[in-house]
Amino acid sequence: MTQDQLRCLEPFFQTLPWHRIQEGQKHLSKNYRDKKSSSSVFATEEGRLAYLATRCPATFAAVCRVLEELRRRLPTFYPRTALDIGAGFGTASWALLSTFATLEKIELIEKEIQAVLWGQRIPFTGMDKAIWRIEDIDRIKTFPAVDVLIASYTLGEWSRSTLEATLDRLIQSPIAVALFLEPGTPEGFTTLLEVRTRYLKGGWSLVAPCPHAMTCPWQGTQEWCHFSVRLPRTSLHRYVKGAERGFEDEKWFYQIFAREPWASFVPFEGRLVQRVRRYPGRVALSICDRRGFVSSLTLSKKDPRYRSSKKLAWGDAVCYDLEKMG
Numbered sequence: 001m002t003q004d005q006l007r008c009l010e011p012f013f014q015t016l017p018w019h020r021i022q023e024g025q026k027h028l029s030k031n032y033r034d035k036k037s038s039s040s041v042f043a044t045e046e047g048r049l050a051y052l053a054t055r056c057p058a059t060f061a062a063v064c065r066v067l068e069e070l071r072r073r074l075p076t077f078y079p080r081t082a083l084d085i086g087a088g089f090g091t092a093s094w095a096l097l098s099t100f101a102t103l104e105k106i107e108l109i110e111k112e113i114q115a116v117l118w119g120q121r122i123p124f125t126g127m128d129k130a131i132w133r134i135e136d137i138d139r140i141k142t143f144p145a146v147d148v149l150i151a152s153y154t155l156g157e158w159s160r161s162t163l164e165a166t167l168d169r170l171i172q173s174p175i176a177v178a179l180f181l182e183p184g185t186p187e188g189f190t191t192l193l194e195v196r197t198r199y200l201k202g203g204w205s206l207v208a209p210c211p212h213a214m215t216c217p218w219q220g221t222q223e224w225c226h227f228s229v230r231l232p233r234t235s236l237h238r239y240v241k242g243a244e245r246g247f248e249d250e251k252w253f254y255q256i257f258a259r260e261p262w263a264s265f266v267p268f269e270g271r272l273v274q275r276v277r278r279y280p281g282r283v284a285l286s287i288c289d290r291r292g293f294v295s296s297l298t299l300s301k302k303d304p305r306y307r308s309s310k311k312l313a314w315g316d317a318v319c320y321d322l323e324k325m326g
Contacts, residue, residue, distance in 0.1 A: 001057050001060050001061070001231075005060075005094070005098075005124065005125075006057075006234065008122065008123050008124055008125075009052060009053075009056070009122065012049060012052055012118075012122075013049060013052075013053065013236055015045070015049070016045060016046060016049060018236060018239050018240065020046045020049075021046055021049045021050050021053060021236070021240050022050075022239065022240040022242075023046050024041070024044060024045075024046030024047040024048070024049055024050035024051075024240075025050035025053075025054060025240040025241060027040070027041065027044075027046075027047055027050070028041050028047060028050045028051060028054070028055070035156070035187070037157045038051070038088070038112070038115075038157065039112055042112045042114045042115045042118075043114065048114065048115075048118055050240055051088075051089070052089065052118075053234070053236050053237055053240055054237055054240060054241060055091075056089060056091045057231055057234075057237070058231060058248065058250040059088075059091040059092065059152060059153060059250075060091050060094055060095050061229045061231040061250055062152070062181060062229055062250050062252040062254075063091070063092045063095035063096075063150070063152055063181060064095045064098065064099065065227070065229045065315075066179060066181060066208075066252075066254045066256070067095055067096065067099040067100075067179075068099070069208050069209070069256070069317070070177070070179065070207065070208065070256055071099065072266060072317070073207050073208050073256070073262075073265060073266050073268075073317075074177070074207065074258070074262050074264060074265060074266075075264055075266060076262075076263075076264040077147075077176075077177065077262070077264075078100065078102040079096075079100050079102060079103060079146075079147035079148040079176075079177070080102055080103060080104045080105070080147055081103070081104065081105045081106075081107075081144075081145075081146040081147050081148075082096050082103060082105070082106045082107070082146055082147065082148045082149070082150065083106075083107050083108075083109070083143060083144060083146045083148070083149045083150070083175070084096070084106060084107070084108045084109070084150050084151075084152075085109045085137060085149070085150075085151045085154065086109070086110065086137065086151055086152070086153075086154025086155075086157070087108035087109060087110040087115075087119065087132075088110060088112075088115050088119070088153075088154075089115055089118055089119040089122060090108055090119040090122065090124070090127060090130065091152070092150045092152040092181075093106045093108055093127065093130060093150075094124045094126075094127070096148070096150065097124070097125065097126035097127070097129075103126070103129060104129060105129055105131065106127075106129055106130045106131070107130075107131045107133065107144060107146070108130055108131070108132050108133065109133045109135055109137065109140070110132070110133075110134065110135075111134065111135060111136045111137070113134055116132050116134050119132065120132060137158070137162060137166055138162055138165075138166075140166075140169070141169070142169070142173070143169060143170060143173040143175065144173075144174075145173070145174035145175070146174075146175055146176070147175075147176045147177065148175075148176065148177045148178075148179065149170065149173075149175045149177070149178045149179065150179045150180075150181075151179070151180050151181070152180075152181040153181060153182060153183065155180065155182055155191050155192075155195070156182055156183065156187060156188060156191055163191070163194070164198075167194075167195060167198050167199075168198070171198060171199060171202035171204070172202075175259065176258065176259055176260075177207070177256065177257070177258050177259070178199070178204070178256070178257045178259075179254065179255075179256045179257075180192055180195050180254060180255045180256075181252050181253070181254045182252065182253055182254075183251065183252060183253075184224075184226030184227065184228065184251030184252045184253050185224070185226070185251075186224045188224075188226070188252070188253050189218075189224035189225055189226060189253050190224075192253055192254070192255050193216060193219055195255055196210075196216070196255050199255070199257045200213055204257040204258065204259055205257065205258045205259075205260065205261045205262070205265075206255070206256075206257060207256040207257060207258050207262070207265070208254075208255075208256045208271075208317075209225070209227070209254060209255070209256075209271050209315070209317075210255075210271070210288065211268055211269060211270050211271055211288060211289060211290045211317075212288075212289075212290050212291070212292045214292035215292065217288065217292060217293055217294045218294065223294075224253075225253055225273055225288070226251050226252060226253045227251065227252060227253065227254075227314060227315035228249050228250065228251045228252075228314060228315070229249070229250050229252075230247050230248070230249050230250075231247065231248055231250060232246060232247050232248075233245070233246055233247060233248050267319075268317035268318060268319050269289060269290055269318050269319060269320065269321065269322045270287040270288055270289035270290065270317070270318040270322055271287065271288050271315070271316070271317050271318065272285060272286065272287060272312055272313070272314050272315060272316050272318065273286050273287065273288045273294060273314075274286040274314060275313075275314045276309070276310075276312055276313065276314065278310070281300060281301050282298055282299060282300045282301070282306075283298070283299050283306065283309050283310055284296065284297070284298045285297045285298075285299070285309060285312070285318075287318055287322065289322050290322075295322075297322065305320050305321075308320065
C-alpha cells in the first residue's frame with residue numbers, strides 16, 4: 001500500500017493503545033492456527049484493529065499482484081462492475097479500484113455486520129462506488145451480472161456443502177471473469193484445486209496461473225503451488241506482531257477464470273513455481289509448463305534465454321521456448 005493509502009487507516013489506530021491491538025493480534029493469529037472463521041476477530045475492537053493493521057496490507061498486496069497478472073493476460077479487459085464476496089473490510093475492492101480506473105460500481109457481500117460498518121467508514125479512494133450487502137453466502141440464490149468477481153481469503157472458512165453449492169451458483173451466474181485467492185498453504189491449494197476442477201467442468205477458460213487445463217502435476221503429492229509477495233511493515237505492524245524485520249512475505253495461491261475465451265489473451269509457455277536459484281554464470285528454474293509437467297531448466301550465460309531469466313521471479317510467467325527443458 002502507498003503512504004497515502006496507509007494514511008487513511010491511521011485515525012483508526014488512535015482509538016486504542018497499541019498493547020490492546022497486540023492482544024487482538026494474538027487472538028487473530030490463534031484463529032488462523034485453529035482454522036476458525038474471522039467472526040470472533042471482527043467482534044472486538046482490538047481484533048478489528050489488529051486485522052486492519054496486519055491482514056489488510058498483506059491481502060491488498062497479494063490481490064494487487066494477482067490483478068497485475070490478470071492485466072498481463074487480458075490486456076483489453078476493462079471492468080466496469082465488480083462483486084466482492086466475503087469482503088471483510090473491502091480490502092480486495094481497494095485493490096480492484098487501485099488497478100482498474102474503469103470501475104463504476106462494486107457490490108460487496110459480507111455477513112459480519114461489524115466488518116461492514118468498519119468497511120463503510122474507511123475512506124479508501126473510490127469506495128463511494130461501493131454497495132454493501134450484509135448477507136450470509138448460503139442464503140444468496142442468485143448473483144448479479146458483473147464484469148469481475150473476486151473472493152479473497154474466504155473460501156477456506158466455508159463448509160464443504162457451502163463451497164460446493166456456492167461454486168455451482170457462481171459458475172452459472174452472468175460473470176465475465178472470476179478470481180479466487182486463498183492462503184499459500186496446502187489447505188488453500190487443495191481448496192482452489194476444487195474450484196479449478198469445477199470451473200473447468202463448467203466450461204470456463206483458465207486464465208492464470210496455470211499454463212494448462214490438465215490435472216495439476218502436484219495434485220496428490222507433498223508439494224503445493226503458491227506464490228509470495230514482500231510488503232513493508234509499519235511500526236505498528238512490527239509492534240503488534242512482535243517482529244523485528246521491516247518487511248513481511250505474504251504467501252498465497254490463486255485462480256483466474258474467464259467465462260468465454262478472450263480474443264486478446266496473451267499466452268505463455270509456463271510459470272515459475274519456486275524461487276529462481278541463481279549461481280555464478282547460470283540460473284536454475286522450476287517451471288510448470290503447457291505440457292502439464294513441473295520441470296527443471298538450467299540456463300548458462302551462453303543460452304539466449306539467460307538474460308531475461310535473470311530478471312524473472314517466483315510466480316512470473318515464462319514466455320520463451322521451453323522445448324529444451326529437461
